[in-house]
Amino acid sequence: MKRPPVGAYDPNITLASPGGKPATKPRFRVLMSKSLWKQWANAVAQAGDQNVQQLWNHLAYRPDRPPLLGSVTRLKGGHMKGKGGWSDVHHYEITGAGRVNYQFHPKYTGGAKGDKHAVVLVISIDMSSH
Amino acid sequence: MAVTTRSGHTYQSTDLTTSKRRDFLEEARVGVARLRSSDGETLVALPERDLNVLVELRTHTLAFLSLENAMSRARDDRRPTDFGELAWATVFDDEDLGEFRAEFADGLATALAERSVNRLVETIHAWRLSSELLRDSVAMARVNADVDEDDLEVRSPTGMIDEPKE
Numbered sequence: 001m002k003r004p005p006v007g008a009y010d011p012n013i014t015l016a017s018p019g020g021k022p023a024t025k026p027r028f029r030v031l032m033s034k035s036l037w038k039q040w041a042n043a044v045a046q047a048g049d050q051n052v053q054q055l056w057n058h059l060a061y062r063p064d065r066p067p068l069l070g071s072v073t074r075l076k077g078g079h080m081k082g083k084g085g086w087s088d089v090h091h092y093e094i095t096g097a098g099r100v101n102y103q104f105h106p107k108y109t110g111g112a113k114g115d116k117h118a119v120v121l122v123i124s125i126d127m128s129s130h
Numbered sequence: 131m132a133v134t135t136r137s138g139h140t141y142q143s144t145d146l147t148t149s150k151r152r153d154f155l156e157e158a159r160v161g162v163a164r165l166r167s168s169d170g171e172t173l174v175a176l177p178e179r180d181l182n183v184l185v186e187l188r189t190h191t192l193a194f195l196s197l198e199n200a201m202s203r204a205r206d207d208r209r210p211t212d213f214g215e216l217a218w219a220t221v222f223d224d225e226d227l228g229e230f231r232a233e234f235a236d237g238l239a240t241a242l243a244e245r246s247v248n249r250l251v252e253t254i255h256a257w258r259l260s261s262e263l264l265r266d267s268v269a270m271a272r273v274n275a276d277v278d279e280d281d282l283e284v285r286s287p288t289g290m291i292d293e294p295k296e
Contacts, residue, residue, distance in 0.1 A: 124269035
């Protein structure tokens with residue numbers, strides 16, 4: 001099984017363009033807990049790189065905008081409200097690549113030493129479909 | 131309340147074999163047309179999409195009444211079956227349930243006005259998704275939590291980082 005690229009979160013390191021080619025830098029860094037790693041790997045294994053790429057594209061480029069593919073739902077109720085700069089919890093679903101719940105923070109500082117940068121935190125991953 | 135038609139006319143079944151058939155179909159297409167059958171019973175014809183909305187509205191209205199009924203009971207006296215097909219909503223506290231009820235009522239009114247249940251279905255779907263996440267205590271512990279050393283940065287699965295085009 002091909003392992004999806006992943007790295008320890010460091011607020012001072014930016015993603016490099018593949019092959020040095022100019023590319024549009026992702027607007028958000030996509031983060032998840034180590035405990036979700038296995039589910040992410042399963043998602044890639046089951047759905048395939050290309051399908052999961054669509055999911056990643058949404059998280060990295062437009063978690064705060066209507067999706068180009070699939071659907072986004074802003075979740076309801078007091079427990080789903082964002083605090084401390086985090087957005088409300090959003091649910092993104094795309095056929096063939098599963099579902100994720102996430103929050104985004106446009107100006108996360110990553111602690112006292114971090115510069116402001118935009119992050120997406122994956123709350124949960126589910127490969128089943130409704 | 132009786133059904134009103136555009137012309138107020140009740141067609142006879144024999145009209146369907148004459149040029150009046152075109153008027154009957156046109157009236158049905160834009161709203162409702164009434165027809166009296168040979169045994170005297172009155173029938174109506176309307177666009178199937180309108181009938182579908184009415185059938186769906188009936189289902190959603192029954193669900194809403196179940197919600198109302200369940201919420202009228204003290205929290206400790208409520209059983210999941212009281213919520214009918216909305217049993218998944220039992221996970222919400224009373225404040226969330228009140229918000230759900232208000233949005234449900236708005237959705238029903240909007241569906242009647244728009245002759246479409248789409249927005250109501252979206253609202254119910256959003257609440258259902260929320261109930262599923264709320265039951266996942268491990269995931270809920272991550273909501274609004276700070277990023278920590280255990281968090282990983284997920285790179286592009288294919289290595290491509292070209293912005294998707296509109």
